[in-house]
Amino acid sequence: MTVGIVVFPGSNCDRDVHWALEGCLGIASRYLWHEQRDLDGVEAVVLPGGFSYGDYLRCGAIARFAPLLEEVRRFAEAGGPVLGICNGFQVLTEMGLLPGALTRNRDLHFLCQSTELSINPGACHWLRDYALGERIQLPIAHGEGRYQLDAEQLDRLEQQGQIVLRYTSNPNGSVGDVAGLTNRAGNVLGLMPHPERACDQSLGGIDGQRLLKAILR
């Protein structure tokens, strides 16, 4: 089992993900440069946090056109596990693999803090080791994490069980307190909080471990 970590110019959590996977969990990983045209045989893909292409135009807007992401799209549509963290979540919405968009935080501040999340794992591959209604602590670090979607579509996502992670105390103004979403098949997860920064007790908590370990299942 090898996990591919996509690296764009401006990614800055690629090494965090690598460390969490290999250093904390013993899961092999490999960096995938955004200009590659194949996934090099990896069995799961992580789009890490950061500022791909300097967040030019909109967060994730330019990254979406990277050659590698055509392969990531095919991989996701074929049911391969794909995880987008922070900027990776923004990229997934820009690609249309997840609905909605991430916009400027309500209070304009860049938020760097621990948040409590409530989990509704549904059919999400990545959250299968968490219980319905379980509350966990994960850090957030973003300036543009306010999830936006119109009320009608948000209702539909709710009914379809795609809103899998919610803030218990909404830090950024996201509609529906959305912190993370899955696609209908459950193989793609996008979330603003950083599970890779919650895999080592010395960093304050290990609530992110089970999420990344889902790669093994």
Next chain:
Amino acid sequence: MGLLQPGQLGRGRAVGLPRFNKPARLPVPLFHARVLVSLRASVLDPAGEATRAAAERLGVEGIRRLRIGKAIEVELEATDRAEAEAKLGLLSDRLLANPVIEDWKLVIGDTSTGGLG
């Protein structure tokens, strides 16, 4: 767009990258366009609100509404106005604006004749 290199964004997917090995060809009309991207009315604009608050501190009163958007200037070759509009429409819908949160408006100016390739 200084960081972008040809090929980085996928062939033909992004407009504005330099073209190389361009063969000589006949003059093609050049269209000057401006794409105005604005946040949809239903989307919160905290930066606009903060700017409005600063405008009041500046002493400018009576501002009822202030929303921040983007203006993107494009020079584009196209055989005619209809083709220019089609290209700019695709560009705006798929790249310059995100229809989930933004609207866009196209302003196409006068044409001039492009130089020989």
